[in-house]
Amino acid sequence: MENNLVAKSNDLVVASYALTRHEQNLLLACVSQINSLPDAPIVSIESRFTVTVEQIKDLFYRGSTERNAYRDLKKAADHLFEREVTIKLDKDETLRTRFVSSVKFQPNDSQVTLRFAEDILPYLTQLKNNFTRYRLADTVELTSVYAVRLYEIIVCWQGQNRWSETLDLDDFRYMMGVEDKYRQFSNLRDRVIETAVEQINENTNYNVTVSYRKVKREHRSVTFKFYKKGAISLTDDKGALSLDKIRRIVRSAQFTADYNDHQLLSVEARDSNEAFWAKAEQLIAESPKEFSKRPFNDYLKIKTD
Template sequence: MIDVRKLIWSSDRDFNQEEIHDKRYFLVAEHNDLITKARHDLNARELKIMDYVIARIKPDDDHFNLINTSMYELTKVLGLKRSGNAYSQLAGSLNAMRKKDVFIYNKQEKRLTMTGWFEVVDVWENGQVQLKINKQFAPFLLKLKDNGYYTQYLLADTVQLKSKYAILLYKLMREADKDHGQTISIVQGTPDEFKTWLGAPKSYTYGRLKDKILKPAIDEINLKINDLDLNLFQARRGRQVVQVEIHNNFLRRYPRTDQ
């Protein structure tokens, strides 16, 4: 068994021949169920890698193709320093993603999809990488305009967020923005629902959830994302918080031109 930590990276170049000035400005599009109903334990780096791979899907693709990339490209997109150590860590992340489970529940069909993220993960010592998304994700990532229930956002947004909780909350806010910033968008739920959506420890009290996860995630998003201005509200029954709302108060003053 090869220990990826001991691989010698003999090359440092971009194998992708596409003429793209900055791949960070790809759009990521995923079915709303993948944002609101999928349960998984990806960390921040793994979430960003998955967003990059999803961003490489073309709108008219009817199946998943092999994604050809490189350690050079991945470090550039993710804003990491290029080094043998960084490349080995990325290889470890890809290996972890290959083995991690994701569960997606379809309430209408009463069906639970259980799958892993990648069908193919190939890494060469020269830094070349090939990835292929598991075919079970086809209903959630392919031909999304046919059903209309999808969310789209810039890869540049998620790759600059450091916390996995900020990334997941960002996606929830984008999914809630049904009219593209013409009115205030709101994500609301019980404290337990927020713990589930964000993958927070189940043992957290609401106070711990707010102080350790919600408030830091909101602060990071407000600092780094130009068109999100989030505020947290809570409703109590007696002394117990029973409802949480996060509002995006940023409103567009002009019609969108990219629809």
């Protein structure tokens, strides 16, 4: 199950909801069982998804904490039905719904079976564009529910080629589902933001830096800058991914010679310079370790076309 993919509409990724980490584990383990592709079998309100204690234990528990898996899964099953999500729609409309329409805890089989709510299914199935996808295994080492939420949002931004993002603190609170909590900035910073950033940096393939903006004496916004590990040489002096450096690298004649036949490049990308440059820019930012024939700085020393 750890190689399963979690896919969500971007609208759901940035929606407002609050879950415990155990409820989040149960939800993601079920979401990862959905084939979200447009031509996949249709998932309906009658479709059932089952997760066992053993699966949860293998995914999310280490060492002595494994003995808590049964208790935690039962508690998550007890409360997940009550959890709501608020999704912003067009025309200033909002959708308020639940994640699931039913949750059945089966103690004799040590498992939970759930059905997704009708209104949430369009955000999990038949996804054609504007969605975020990652491996379930990418988040299993994150113990903070806020770290998982921030990780999903970062993957969402990266999919839109956005490597630095500034949010008003109230907007950030909304997405994290903590509008009524951590109103004092120091609590929000220490218990939500810094904890999430630290766990992402230690346990995922992203490096994230965070800064804050003050207006007079009040903190108003937070800025996240991030890049894939292996791309530190592609950052600027402020720690953000430098798109200018990437553009210069891919336009190097040596880079073209090194990677014109790269397996990740489409036939179209090999037929014209413009298509090659555009695709290579995207791939370097997303998967820098795929381009390891020589240090990136070597290409910056070479005159570009």
